[in-house]
Amino acid sequence: MFTPSFLNGVEYLKISVLGCGRWAAFLAWYTESLGNQVMVWGRETSKRYQRLQDTRKNDFLMLPKQVSLSHSLDETISFGEIVIISISSQSLRSLGKQLHALGNIENKTFVLCMKGLEIGTGERLSRILLEELGAGIKVAVWVGPGHVQDFIKGIPNCMVIGSDDIAVTRQIVDEFSSNLIRFYYGTDLLGIEIGAAAKNVVGIAAGMLDGLQYTSLKGALMARGTKELSNLIEAMGGDPMTVYGLSHLGDYEATLFSLHSNNRRFGEDFVRGEVSDTLAEGVYTVEALMDLARIYKIELPICQAVYNIIKGSQDIKGELLSLFLRPVKAE
Structure with a gap:
């Protein structure tokens, strides 16, 4: 259990946030708004850290004066009982x-608020930290849909917390839930992490369709992308239904359609x-994901197409349209 501190009789937690990008700054802003004491770490040479230190602002929000900054x-x-990365x-x-x-x-709880897989190993982020x-x-892990630009306007959303220890999951959900973010319990950590990472790749494919004026194909991309990744999760020993939850399919609006989506914008550009x-x-x-496809001997046609294009395929339109012209078979 977390051990709360008290200030003037009011209970609070000490939270460390490692990182000073837009999402890290939002996490500091959000957790402080719940009544906690928060310290943000960034490298002294980081321009983002220097800007926060000088102005307490980035392009999206202003950190409250109560949030401490340290390089x-x-x-x-040493400061935090909960360490957000x-x-x-x-x-x-x-x-x-x-x-x-x-x-x-030893006595800290680490919360990974990031999505991705390690190049060269395909390793999940929670496994890397444990190693x-x-x-x-x-x-x-804390993942799911939502953009800083919407949250700071008071637009709510749903997200998911996952861990191999349900007690840890419940404690974090209890501490961080609010009217702005409704959390759900994630019980399949493998599926949550693979789904959350892979949706960024589907987001790049969606941006590429936008750039080619084939936006109407994004519905089919969503359907097939979800199925493609459910096959991978099942092959890895996870629950294939997890990909249909908040960490993947539930995040598609924010990743495949939103103007705020970095991955969609990258694909379009x-x-x-x-x-x-x-x-x-997603890059x-x-x-x-290509490493995982080889290890588990599974086809990932959308991921393969994105990989081929990023690595220099000259027939971008052909690569993408081939996804929708595959041999006829039952859905």
Whole structure:
């Protein structure tokens, strides 16, 4: 159980947020709004951290003055009982090694608010953290639909918390639920993580269809993309129905259609020959999914098409349209 602190008789938790991008800043803003004490860590050389330190603002929100900022990882880890991590997925293993070297992690709960798979291994993020910090630590993931731009306007949404330990899941849901975010319990961590990561790849494909003026095909893309990833989750030993929940299908509106979606925008810019200046995790995830497809000997035609295009296929339209012209068979 979390051990609350008290200030003037009011109960609160100490929360550390590792990362200073737009989602990390929102998580600090949100958890502080629930009455908790929050400290945000960013690298001293990071332009995002420097901007928060100088102005307490980014392009979307202003951090309350009660939120502390630190470029000391040791100080930030020591501060929080709950440690929220929101960084690039490919940087997690390196961060895990740093945390292990610092120590003082045994009694903390780590919440991964990020989506992706490791290139070269296809490893899930929760597994990476367990490998680096030790099997005894408590790890959960927080995923699902929602954009900072909508949340700060007071537009609510539903999200999911998943862990291999249902007690940890329930504690986080109880602490972080509000009228702005309604949380659901996730019971299939493998399926949640694969689904949450893979929806970004489908988002890139959706953006490519937008760029080619084939937006009407996104309905078929949604249906087949969901089925494709359910097959992978089942092959890996997860529940194939998990992909139809909030972590994947439930996040499609925010990822395949929203103007705020980095992955959709990347796909649209790519087929138009424009350079995207936003982080699109699906670019890395599709490489990891190709690794998993080989390991589990399963076809992932949408992911394969996105991979081929990003890696230099000259026939972008042909690659995408081939997905909808495959041999006739029962759905």
